[in-house]
Amino acid sequence: MSAFLRIVGRIAAYAVFGALVGYFSDSPAYTWFPADRAQIKLSFSHGANRQADCRRRAPEEQAKLAANMRTAMDCKRERRPLYLELQVDGVVMLREWLAPTGLSHDGPSRIYRIFQVSPGRHRLLLGLRETARADGFDYRRDETVVIAAGQNLVVDFRADLGGFVFK
C-alpha cells in the first residue's frame, strides 16, 4: 500500500470513528413523551392508622414485664393498608389497597404512579381511606383542572395540609 493511500486510510478510519461517536452521542432523537399528551403523577408517602387502638395495661400486667419494657400503653406496630381511588372524568384510573412498608408493616404506604391524559379540562376525584371504616373515604377531593399539553400535574398527599395537594 502506498504512503498516500495509507494516509488517506488513516484519515478515513479516524473520520469514521469520529462520525460514529459524534452521531450516537445525540442521535437518533428519542420520543420520551407524546407532545400532544399530558400526565398526572400521583405520588405520596403516608402512614395509615395502627391496625388496633392502643390499650392501657393493668398494673399487674405491667409488673410481669421487664423493667425497661413497663410502658402503660400497649400499641401494636402494624399499620392498616390505605385504600386509594382515582377517577378522571368518571373513569376509574386507580382503585388499590396500598400495603404498609417495612418488615413489621409499620412503615408508610407509598405510591408513585403516572397516568397519561389528553390535555384540557378534567374532573379529578380522589379518595383515601386509612381507618377501619367499611366504605367511604377519610380524605376526598373532587376538583376540575385544566391540564396543558406536556404538563406534569403532581398529586401529592399531605395529611397536615388537609389531604390531597395539587402541584
Add this chain to the structure above:
Amino acid sequence: MNAVKNGVRTAFIALESLFDRVFGTAGNPLYHTGALGFFFYWIVLVSGVYVYIFFDTSVSGAYSSVERLTVAQWYAGGVMRSLHRYGSDALVVVMFVHILREFALDRLRGARWFTWITGIPVLWLVYVAGIGGYWLVWDHLAQYVALTTSEWLDSLPIFAEPIARNFLDPTALNDRFFTLLVFVHIAVPIIMLFVLWLHLQRISAPRYNPPRQMALMTLGMLLVLSFLKPALSHPPADLATVPSVIRLDWLYLTVYPLVNSWSALGTWAVVGGFTLLLTLLPWLPPLKRKPAAVVTLDYCNGCTRCAADCPYNAISMARRSDGKAFEQEAVVDAALCVTCGICVGSCPTATPFRTTAELPVGIDLVDQPLRQVRERTQQAARRCAGADLRVMVFGCDHAVAPAALERHGVAVVGLPCIAMLPPSFIDYVLSRSLADGVFLTGCPESECHNRLGVTWMAQRLAGQRDPNLRERVPRERLATCWAGAVEKHKVNQELDAFITRLKPLPRLGPAQLPAAAVASPETSTEAVS
C-alpha cells in the same frame, strides 16, 4: 461458545489485517484498545477539571453556568465540554471493542480470569460516571436521565422512600442533592482508577499509553469533532412539564428507552444477565489448563531473568531454600502461569549444547520441556536433510500456523510462544549445520498473544536483553517475520525472500545429528553433545 468466538475472531483478524496495512502493526489502534481507553480517561479527566472550575453546583445555577461556558467561552470551555462528552463516548466504544477482542482471542480463561473479572466493575463505573454527568447539566436530557434513573432504581426493593419523589416538582429538588451528584460524579472515576489498578495487577509492563502518533491523531479527531459539532444543552429542566423529544446519548443511555417503554425490572434482568454472562465467560467452557512451569532448583541460580520476562507476573523471586550459595530462587505461582514458555527461553541453563540427554533446565514446561524442543529440532533437520538448501523455521502456534509453512527444504518447529526459544537454539542449528538458515515467525510485534514474547525475542536477537544471540551467529542466515495468524501470504513471501538471500551463500554441509536420534532422542543427543 467456540463458534461465536471463532466468528468474532475471524472478523477481528480481517479488520486487523486491513488496519495493519493502513497503520502498520505498531500503530494499529486495535492492538491498543486498553491504552486508548486510558487515554480517553485522561482526556475526560482534564476536560472535566476545566469544566468543573466554571460549574455552579446549584439547581438554579447549574444550567446557566454550563450555557455560559458553552456559548460565551466556546473556544475554550465549549471545546472542553465537547472533549468531555466525546472523550467519554469514545471511551465506551474502545471499552467494548477491548472486551470483544479479548473474548475473541480467548484472553479470559485460565490464569487470565482475574484480569477479565476485574474489568467488569470498570464497565459499570464508566456508565455510572457517564450517566451521572448528564444529570448535572440540568436540562431536559438531565430531567429525563434523573427521572428514568430514579424510577428504574425504585423498581428494586431496596429504597425505603422512592428516589423519584425527589423530582416530583420544581420545589422538591435542593442544592444539597446537586452537590451529592457532583461528589458522585467525581468520586466514581477515582474509584475506577483503583479498580483499573487491580485490573492490571496480573500483567507485567502493561501499556498505559498509546503510541504518540496514535495519541495525537486521536486527540486531533476529538478536537475536530468538538469544533464541527460542539456538545450543546437541551432547554433547561422544568419538572412541571414532561419533555417530549430527547436527543439521547445512545452510547451511555442505550437501555433507558427499555425502562420507559418495556419494564424497569425487565431492564434490570437484561443488564444483570449481561453482567452475569460476562462474569461466567472465563468458565464457559472451563479451560483445561496445562501444568504450570516448574523450577528445578539444582539448575536455578536465581538470576531473575524469568521473573523479569514473565508477562503475567507469575514468577517471583524468593529467598533460597535449598542451601545453595545463591541469594534467591525463582518461584512459580501456578494460578497465574499460562505456560507460554517465555521463562524457559530466558533461562541461562536452557541451551541445546548441553550434554545431558534429559536437558534439565532451571525453569521448564512440563508438557513441552526444552528437551522435546531439541528433539523436534533434530527431527526437523532430518526432514529437510536431502534438500539443496535447508531452512529451519521456529514458529509461534498463535501466529500463522507453523505446520502450514513446511515444504521441501523447509522444516518447522512450533512453540507456544516464539520467546520460548532460547537464542542458543539458533546458534545450535547453524553451528551443527542442521539447516542453512533459521527463520523465526511470531505474532505482530505489538500484538503478541503472550503480550511481550515478540518484544523480548527481538531484544534478545538485537543483544539488548539476556540471553543474547551470540556474536558468532552469522546474521545473514537468520530472518524474522512477525505477522498475524491470517497473514500466511506475507510470511511465505518473507520466507521466499529469505531463501533467495540464502542461495548465494555456501551450504553449511551435512547435519551433525546424533545417529540414534529417531529411535532414542535422549541418548542420541548425548552422543552429539
